[in-house]
Amino acid sequence: MNFHNTYGAKPPAIVVGGGLNALGVVRSLGQAGVPVHVLDTDPRSPAMRSRFAAAHVVSSLDGSAFMAELQRVAARLGPQVVLFLTEEKTVNTVSECRASLPASLLIRLPEHQRLMALMHKQGFQELAEALAAPVPRTVRLQGSQDLPKVRTLNYPCVLKPSEKSYEYGARFKKAYKVASAEEVDALYREIEPVLADMVVQEWIEGGDGDIYFCLQYIGGQGQVVSSFPGRKIRSWPPRIGGTASCTAAWEHAQELSDTTAAFFRQVGFTGIGSMEYKRDARDGRFCMVEPTVARTDFQEEVATLNGCNLPLAAYCHELDLPAPAVNPVHPPRVWRDSQIDRWSQEESGDPPDTASRSHDVFDAYRRWNDPMPWLDHVGSRLVQRFKR
Numbered sequence: 001m002n003f004h005n006t007y008g009a010k011p012p013a014i015v016v017g018g019g020l021n022a023l024g025v026v027r028s029l030g031q032a033g034v035p036v037h038v039l040d041t042d043p044r045s046p047a048m049r050s051r052f053a054a055a056h057v058v059s060s061l062d063g064s065a066f067m068a069e070l071q072r073v074a075a076r077l078g079p080q081v082v083l084f085l086t087e088e089k090t091v092n093t094v095s096e097c098r099a100s101l102p103a104s105l106l107i108r109l110p111e112h113q114r115l116m117a118l119m120h121k122q123g124f125q126e127l128a129e130a131l132a133a134p135v136p137r138t139v140r141l142q143g144s145q146d147l148p149k150v151r152t153l154n155y156p157c158v159l160k161p162s163e164k165s166y167e168y169g170a171r172f173k174k175a176y177k178v179a180s181a182e183e184v185d186a187l188y189r190e191i192e193p194v195l196a197d198m199v200v201q202e203w204i205e206g207g208d209g210d211i212y213f214c215l216q217y218i219g220g221q222g223q224v225v226s227s228f229p230g231r232k233i234r235s236w237p238p239r240i241g242g243t244a245s246c247t248a249a250w251e252h253a254q255e256l257s258d259t260t261a262a263f264f265r266q267v268g269f270t271g272i273g274s275m276e277y278k279r280d281a282r283d284g285r286f287c288m289v290e291p292t293v294a295r296t297d298f299q300e301e302v303a304t305l306n307g308c309n310l311p312l313a314a315y316c317h318e319l320d321l322p323a324p325a326v327n328p329v330h331p332p333r334v335w336r337d338s339q340i341d342r343w344s345q346e347e348s349g350d351p352p353d354t355a356s357r358s359h360d361v362f363d364a365y366r367r368w369n370d371p372m373p374w375l376d377h378v379g380s381r382l383v384q385r386f387k388r
Helices: 020-030 063-075 088-096 112-119 121-130 144-152 166-171 181-191 250-267 301-305 310-318 338-348 372-387
Strands: 013-016 036-040 054-057 081-085 138-141 157-161 176-178 198-202 211-218 224-236 242-248 271-279 286-293 334-336 361-363
Touching (some): 013 020, 020 301, 036 063, 063 088, 081 088, 081 310, 112 121, 112 286, 121 138, 121 198, 138 144, 144 181, 176 181, 211 250, 211 310, 224 301, 224 310, 224 338, 242 338, 250 286, 301 334
Parallel strands (some): 013 081, 036 054
Antiparallel strands (some): 157 198, 211 271, 271 286
């Protein structure tokens, strides 16, 4: 899409956060001709080093200090600025302070309490169960007095935080696969002093390649503005972690899009979000695992690489511009964080993914038309290696 010819003057976008998530959004917008500004605390984070964005160093990505700096940057960028968030702590702050956002900042959010419920694993579980959505049984732990509840579950299960906690993330794994109530008891007592609010969820049979997702942008009337179906290839850590590599899942586009859109419509969600699923290896049924709401996904760029530029679709929708065309790429392309993908393959011992082994692979960092994020990444790894 050529904005110079189609739209004339281009309103800018602000992307908050500097990680791989943000880098994918920056590249998706910047390569389409959108002027992009990135806000992050680290001047050397990947998105801050991209040639497709102007970098702004801020002191924080949440709280009153962040809001003041966001307002300061936005005031210099004109009457319309589309805002993209990439981290949960920023979502919390922006939602809480939405009434004080400048009128120039365009971001679509659901009602605050509904957003907070969707961001909390137990809140999502209760909403999903009330709607008879396909979710595995889950027990919430808020203290050791709740541990007897986990004996009602069928094992194996997954023990994980109810919501994002940076203190938890600094000390523990993203999630733990547990074989018994006794194992939950032992692990939880270690974790409880750091984070008491945890959930235990029944395990869905299948490997990393059975984890699917649907990225969407939902308009103000609940309409699907853009939708992209994807499948993980590997996770880090294996089975329970975040995305190490993924690709498109066009063969399941209708089911994943319809199921995700129906849930979002029923709970009143609007804006940018996604739903993660696991396809049960026993019966092929898709079970909802958890949503990502009001921010982009870690692997958001995989949609753009496969012909569905979802950040651009969001940008155009909020500015009442024509929607960009969706041109599905066949065979699908693979988005990969090469380092953690290698760690995942080595630790899991899984064979190569046969469905995508011959497909073109795009490294999350390395692009010849935007080399600095990759060069910095390689340089950082070399420094770490020499320090050992």
